[in-house]
Amino acid sequence: MATAHQSxxxxxxxxxxxxxxxxxxxxxxxxxxxxxxxxxxxxxxSLSASISxxxxxxxxxxxxxxxIHRHGDRTPxxxxxxxDYWYGTLxxxxxxxxxxxxxxxxxxxxxxxxxxxxxxxxxxxxFGQLTLMGLLQMVRLGEKLxxxxxxxxxxxxxxxxxxxxxxHPGNLKLFTPSKPLxxxxxxxxxxxxxxxxxxxxxxxxxxFPDIDDYVSSTDREGDAPxxxxxxxxxxxxxxxxxxxRQSPHQLVLEQKLSNRPHLLEREQQLKQVARRITKELEDYxxxxxDGISFGxxxxxxxxxxxxxxxxxxxxxxxxxxxAQLAEILTCLHSRNRLPPSLTLEDVQTVSNHVAWRWxxxxxxxxxxxxxxxxxADRILDSMERKVAVECERVECGGDDGKVxxxxxxxxxxxxxxxxxxxxxPMLCIYSAHDSTLIGMLCIxxxxxxxxxxxxxxxxxxxxxxxxxxxxxxxxxxxxxxLNHWVRFSLNGEILRSNWMKDENGENAIMVPLEKLKxxxxxxxxxxxxxxxxxxxxxxxWKKELILENNHAK
Numbered sequence: 001m002a003t004a005h006q007s008x009x010x011x012x013x014x015x016x017x018x019x020x021x022x023x024x025x026x027x028x029x030x031x032x033x034x035x036x037x038x039x040x041x042x043x044x045x046s047l048s049a050s051i052s053x054x055x056x057x058x059x060x061x062x063x064x065x066x067x068i069h070r071h072g073d074r075t076p077x078x079x080x081x082x083x084d085y086w087y088g089t090l091x092x093x094x095x096x097x098x099x100x101x102x103x104x105x106x107x108x109x110x111x112x113x114x115x116x117x118x119x120x121x122x123x124x125x126x127f128g129q130l131t132l133m134g135l136l137q138m139v140r141l142g143e144k145l146x147x148x149x150x151x152x153x154x155x156x157x158x159x160x161x162x163x164x165x166x167x168h169p170g171n172l173k174l175f176t177p178s179k180p181l182x183x184x185x186x187x188x189x190x191x192x193x194x195x196x197x198x199x200x201x202x203x204x205x206x207x208f209p210d211i212d213d214y215v216s217s218t219d220r221e222g223d224a225p226x227x228x229x230x231x232x233x234x235x236x237x238x239x240x241x242x243x244x245r246q247s248p249h250q251l252v253l254e255q256k257l258s259n260r261p262h263l264l265e266r267e268q269q270l271k272q273v274a275r276r277i278t279k280e281l282e283d284y285x286x287x288x289x290d291g292i293s294f295g296x297x298x299x300x301x302x303x304x305x306x307x308x309x310x311x312x313x314x315x316x317x318x319x320x321x322x323a324q325l326a327e328i329l330t331c332l333h334s335r336n337r338l339p340p341s342l343t344l345e346d347v348q349t350v351s352n353h354v355a356w357r358w359x360x361x362x363x364x365x366x367x368x369x370x371x372x373x374x375x376a377d378r379i380l381d382s383m384e385r386k387v388a389v390e391c392e393r394v395e396c397g398g399d400d401g402k403v404x405x406x407x408x409x410x411x412x413x414x415x416x417x418x419x420x421x422x423x424x425p426m427l428c429i430y431s432a433h434d435s436t437l438i439g440m441l442c443i444x445x446x447x448x449x450x451x452x453x454x455x456x457x458x459x460x461x462x463x464x465x466x467x468x469x470x471x472x473x474x475x476x477x478x479x480x481x482l483n484h485w486v487r488f489s490l491n492g493e494i495l496r497s498n499w500m501k502d503e504n505g506e507n508a509i510m511v512p513l514e515k516l517k518x519x520x521x522x523x524x525x526x527x528x529x530x531x532x533x534x535x536x537x538x539x540x541w542k543k544e545l546i547l548e549n550n551h552a553k
Contacts, residue, residue, distance in 0.1 A: 058468045058482060062172035064386045065149065066379050068430045069141065069458035070437055071199035072134025076331045077123045077294070078324050079286030086126040091135050099135065099201040102211040106230045119235060119243045120294035122193060130195040135202045137456045142206020148492075149427065150175040168509050169464060174426055181207070183214050183226050190431035191238045192231040200229060200431035238432050240362060240371035240439035241296050250370050253526070253539050257361045258297035270353055274319035277346060280339045281320070281328060295323035296361050296435070326354040326452070355452045358435070363442040365524040369541040372439040376520050383463045383513060386424045387484055437490075445519070446488050446495040447507070453490070462487045464510065485510040
């Protein structure tokens, strides 16, 4: 029978593992490019507008957080020769059993499929797996999020009711003493890869170090799981490059975008670098390394004008795909296992090019929405449901019937309101990949880092309610809800919107929920002439690919 003491022992045991490895970990380099301090932004879209989110007397309440994180440190996806070494970096079974306690996977019904075995980035054997170092990274991230999201006696300087002289909120807390962090207020989804499932289990271990305390006494005998991890069909839309794609036309669009002149020019400039590095890695690569295929625009079975890409260049010096080179080099470099002839500059050159290449393709609005719209729409739907449930406990509409003005009655207790909203989680966690983060940054049109998101990076999407005290009725104090805002941050750094301006003409820090919905659902298209065939190739993310005759009237 599990006890709170046993739960804390499990957590302390994980910490002991961590401290036992500190000396060795300190000698390692981070196994991914770090987030740069400066962020680059692209021009605002046609949806740009001027907004002023706060009046002098209004205040903010954080109502919901959507948190999308990358998994922890992993072994290379590409098979390497020294399998025994890579097996030695993995956590032992009893460690994995420990972090899995209190969780249960929700898979498709029988016959519905599942698992990542069919995806090129799944890995095999010890490859593509979460390492012990990665597991500990995610435990520490869970601890950090517990502190970041919860109002405690040690961080009383920030609260949901804080009103300052600036026009934007500070560090708002999601969980308060009256609404503490609890498993029933959290929902979890993950791609169906072992490394992402184990990563979120480790994160939950740090978020809930005393998880057994939440299990009722009637459930203890069976060690009943209390947190469900939904992996149903998530591999089809939580990543921008599912295999197969959500639409077969996405592959065609990817190749069209990858063959734009400025991309081809840069690829040509770096071609010899890719060939040199591939040659230097030959003695390190295991069986099947050249058969790995994943990444936007790098699918080996993709076609361009009916030609198989593998037929374009059939030479022994053909380099590995950029995504493969980047992931191999970062993992080898972090463990001081690079070939002597390769340098840190080589690692950075490849990593920077892969980041640039993915952003150049995915921030095209047609591809961004073709690949990430379903996930973005799910997040929007969750926020809208949260608002709608709260509306059931408030008076909707002001004297003029203006949409979006809600009156929260003071005689409705916060606890009673929360009971009504219990069916909608306060914290929604999605365990995914670096490509997921990049895809979301692109479809949300946010400031974008110039380098790859490191292991354990997280994108936080906050649903913030702006309200103001209304004392017009002396018999009953009320709060008028002025708007619901959405704010974004990556690893704690606020990301401005590239498509909406604030009152100072700068990219907005927060955007109205309704405006975000409009932008996400906006149609985009890309047209390209195929002169040799007398056709126009037109891509629309809603209507997919359309061929039209140039001479048709």
